[in-house]
Amino acid sequence: EAGVTQSPRYAVLQEGQAVSFWCDPISGHDTLYWYQQPRDQGPQLLVYFRDEAVIDNSQLPSDRFSAVRPKGTNSTLKIQSAKQGDTATYLCASSFSRISNERLFFGHGTKLSVL
């Protein structure tokens, strides 16, 4: 069974540039999470979906960040105008909430550097 797939693995931007991260969850997993992990910190929840619906995006900086999961499978997280403070690893996780509640399985992450 394939795990959670994320791309790209790395991204380097200048301030003000845009970037998109893509996540393919484990097949059949209905819940998908995006976390931001700054260096030497724990993952911080940005947004999560149940199927195609956003359940909680209260921690997503809405002026520059957006996330979608239009068909309830793959998801895209976009930063419209990156800032140096966005430098972090962006992690995607999925779970099969109908069976295993919120046991999370993570992708390898996308490491973003904003210069």
Next chain:
Amino acid sequence: GDQVEQSPSALSLHEGTSSALRCNFTTTTRSVQWFRQNSRGSLINLFYLASGTKENGRLKSAFDSKELYSTLHIRDAQLEDSGTYFCAVGTGGYKVVFGSGTRLLVSP
């Protein structure tokens, strides 16, 4: 807001010794998970608990939902156990919040 505190923040062990990591939370939780993050950044799910205890090899975890804490015991530590250990709690509605981690270094 939700708060998850882990202790200690860092820990050094010699091979063959044992220790415990702790996770305290300030809100009622329905589940706790423990992860290990390796040097490449991959997060591996070690345990998911809705109650009680679970054991897997040299690792054992317990969850006390009334006293609002969880522990992860590492027995007979090995070099490959080095990494950062995170606990994460399910606070309802499938929301999962992480602690700040415990950095473990196992040396010969």
